[in-house]
Amino acid sequence: MSLPIDLSVPAPQPELGIDIDTVKGFLAPDEGARLHQLADLAAQLGPVLEIGSYCGKSTVYLGRAVQEHRGTLYALDHHRGSEEHQVGEGYHDPDLFDVARNRFDSFPAFRDTIERAALDDTVIALVAPSSTVARDWQSQLAMVFIDGGHSMAAAQADFDGWASKVMPGGILAIHDVFPNPADGGRPPFEIYQQALASNRFVDFGLTRSLAVLQRRG
Numbered sequence: 057m058s059l060p061i062d063l064s065v066p067a068p069q070p071e072l073g074i075d076i077d078t079v080k081g082f083l084a085p086d087e088g089a090r091l092h093q094l095a096d097l098a099a100q101l102g103p104v105l106e107i108g109s110y111c112g113k114s115t116v117y118l119g120r121a122v123q124e125h126r127g128t129l130y131a132l133d134h135h136r137g138s139e140e141h142q143v144g145e146g147y148h149d150p151d152l153f154d155v156a157r158n159r160f161d162s163f164p165a166f167r168d169t170i171e172r173a174a175l176d177d178t179v180i181a182l183v184a185p186s187s188t189v190a191r192d193w194q195s196q197l198a199m200v201f202i203d204g205g206h207s208m209a210a211a212q213a214d215f216d217g218w219a220s221k222v223m224p225g226g227i228l229a230i231h232d233v234f235p236n237p238a239d240g241g242r243p244p245f246e247i248y249q250q251a252l253a254s255n256r257f258v259d260f261g262l263t264r265s266l267a268v269l270q271r272r273g
């Protein structure tokens with residue numbers, strides 16, 4: 057089965073039920089629309105899982121499509137932030153720092169987003185490290201979206217833990233894939249290359265920095 061969409065054409069902007077600009081995050085609108093389009097296909101086959109929810113921007117794009125099929129979206133994030141979100145780093149947001157506990161915490165903002173977007177019946181939050189959840193995960197997934205930590209160790213753990221759980225015909229999407237090193241960090245690109253080298257996935261190219269692959273049947 058090949059993906060029945062033309063990825064050279066931008067995906068239409070979906071109705072999201074929330075002003076997506078009020079949700080903090082790192083996804084461009086065309087990438088979000090592509091995620092929604094892919095989740096709409098995947099949810100007809102089975103559950104969808106994302107790694108790296110942050111404040112729920114990608115969760116809303118995926119979740120709105122999954123909800124239309126009465127499906128399930130697992131939203132996995134330890135909500136402690138990646139390296140670049142910590143105090144003193146380039147993408148630190150003081151609004152997401154829990155002063156009382158002296159640590160970063162995006163879970164309250166995430167919950168607020170899911171409630172405002174009326175996605176409580178669709179989104180199941182998995183608040184733990186990716187590798188901990190992957191350890192005993194048995195069921196096959198119709199789509200896995202990787203947007204977690206961007207160190208090589210984190211990206212590798214996400215790939216090792218989750219790529220094998222994409223069902224035949226299912227979709228693997230990876231964010232922040234930059235073929236040109238001048239445009240961004242390498243780990244997401246490295247795992248994208250590993251997926252291609254494994255010969256288990258067909259490449260459907262990039263929407264901005266969102267790589268789309270389909271598991272061979």
Ligand SMILES: C[S@@+](CC[C@H](N)C(=O)[O-])C[C@H]1O[C@@H](n2cnc3c(N)ncnc32)[C@H](O)[C@@H]1O
Binds near residue numbers: 082110132136162186
């Ligand atoms: C780039 S942000 C995700 C952005 C989000 N997809 C969006 O649309 O805005 C990366 C997220 O991955 C999470 N993360 C990093 N390493 C992780 C790990 N090992 N397990 C679980 N979550 C992790 C961080 O807490 C952070 O919220």
